[in-house]
Amino acid sequence: MASPYQCRWGILATGGIATTFTRDLLTNPASREVSDIQHIVVAAASSSSASRATDFLHDVKAPSEAKAYGSYAELVADPNVDIIYVATPHSHHFQNTMLALEAGKNVLCEKAFTVNAKQARKLVETAKAKNLFLMEAVWTRYFPISIKIREMVTSGAIGKVHRVTADNSFGTAAEDGSLDFDDGHRMVNMELAGGALLDLGIYSLTWVYQILYHCQPKPRSAPKVVAAVNKYEKTGADEMTSMILQWEENASMGIATTTLRVATQPDGDSPASGPAVRIQGTKGRSKCLAQFIDRPCIA
Numbered sequence: 001m002a003s004p005y006q007c008r009w010g011i012l013a014t015g016g017i018a019t020t021f022t023r024d025l026l027t028n029p030a031s032r033e034v035s036d037i038q039h040i041v042v043a044a045a046s047s048s049s050a051s052r053a054t055d056f057l058h059d060v061k062a063p064s065e066a067k068a069y070g071s072y073a074e075l076v077a078d079p080n081v082d083i084i085y086v087a088t089p090h091s092h093h094f095q096n097t098m099l100a101l102e103a104g105k106n107v108l109c110e111k112a113f114t115v116n117a118k119q120a121r122k123l124v125e126t127a128k129a130k131n132l133f134l135m136e137a138v139w140t141r142y143f144p145i146s147i148k149i150r151e152m153v154t155s156g157a158i159g160k161v162h163r164v165t166a167d168n169s170f171g172t173a174a175e176d177g178s179l180d181f182d183d184g185h186r187m188v189n190m191e192l193a194g195g196a197l198l199d200l201g202i203y204s205l206t207w208v209y210q211i212l213y214h215c216q217p218k219p220r221s222a223p224k225v226v227a228a229v230n231k232y233e234k235t236g237a238d239e240m241t242s243m244i245l246q247w248e249e250n251a252s253m254g255i256a257t258t259t260l261r262v263a264t265q266p267d268g269d270s271p272a273s274g275p276a277v278r279i280q281g282t283k284g285r286s287k288c289l290a291q292f293i294d295r296p297c298i299a
């Protein structure tokens with residue numbers, strides 16, 4: 001049997017999702033019946049100190065040879081790194097991803113990819129010009145349930161789809177109107193491009209787009225969009241966003257919502273919480289297909 005391809009990762013940032021992702025990356029692919037690849041963490045960097053990166057590598061049980069850097073610039077210059085995983089707040093994705101691309105590295109960047117379309121275009125152009133892999137880490141697209149539902153839509157199993165509704169919301173509010181997060185937390189901090197839309201709403205939009213856009217035959221067109229945003233008065237970040245997308249030629253509508261004030265699942269995992277995503281087609285009654293919009297669960 002051929003030896004597995006060795007993919008050598010550099011982890012840029014050491015926060016919550018960097019820890020979760022890196023632990024998952026180091027799980028033996030054989031556990032999911034994959035044998036043609038081996039993921040190796042060769043280095044990690046923290047913007048605050050090399051010792052923070054050392055602690056991170058220890059925490060995720062990376063190989064003892066993995067290098068710890070105290071700056072992102074040192075990480076992207078490491079010749080042993082094939083691909084960089086960017087796990088900083090939204091505000092920093094563009095600059096961190098560009099740093100890595102310019103150093104000739106492939107990149108997997110956390111969602112939300114960038115804070116505007118212009119930044120996204122620039123990154124894509126740079127990656128193309130340098131023939132590098134570049135991807136936004138929206139794992140929702142790869143869940144077995146997403147793949148199954150896309151198959152159901154493209155095979156016509158639920159008929160012509162006319163409506164998708166998707167909500168991804170969590171949080172509660174105190175009597176005085178304050179949200180669960182401290183004002184400096186990345187979820188509500190404008191300096192870190194916080195807010196419900198970039199953090200959670202992108203999952204609602206992912207569901208609408210993967211059904212009503214990507215599953216439709218080409219040529220496809222952009223939808224008409226009407227949207228409204230409520231801002232959190234303590235920080236100015238969006239705390240509630242509702243989006244209606246309509247494709248006139250397909251007679252289809254997507255309704256994507258997100259908020260930090262109430263939860264998609266007020267009753268936790270119980271079916272009483274209701275679905276996060278509903279897909280309605282001509283051959284199917286309304287389908288309640290996913291209880292967790294950003295987790296690989298089946299309702």
Ligand SMILES: NC(=O)C1=CN([C@@H]2O[C@H](COP(=O)(O)OP(=O)(O)OC[C@H]3O[C@@H](n4cnc5c(N)ncnc54)[C@H](OP(=O)(O)O)[C@@H]3O)[C@@H](O)[C@H]2O)C=CC1
Binds near residue numbers: 015
């Ligand atoms: N795909 C998914 O399921 C999830 C994705 N995410 C996404 O991952 C990204 C990071 O989220 P999360 O890990 O929860 O965030 P954390 O706040 O836990 O970690 C962010 C890390 O970014 C680094 N960083 C660099 N500059 C700054 C700065 N100015 N302020 C704060 N941190 C900075 C820090 O690491 P260091 O000090 O080492 O440089 C910090 O630990 C976001 O884009 C978020 O949307 C988050 C959760 C789940």
Ligand SMILES: O=C1OC[C@@H](O)[C@H](O)[C@H]1O
Binds near residue numbers: 200294
């Ligand atoms: O992507 C995410 O998914 C899970 C949430 O807890 C987190 O805030 C968000 O960034």
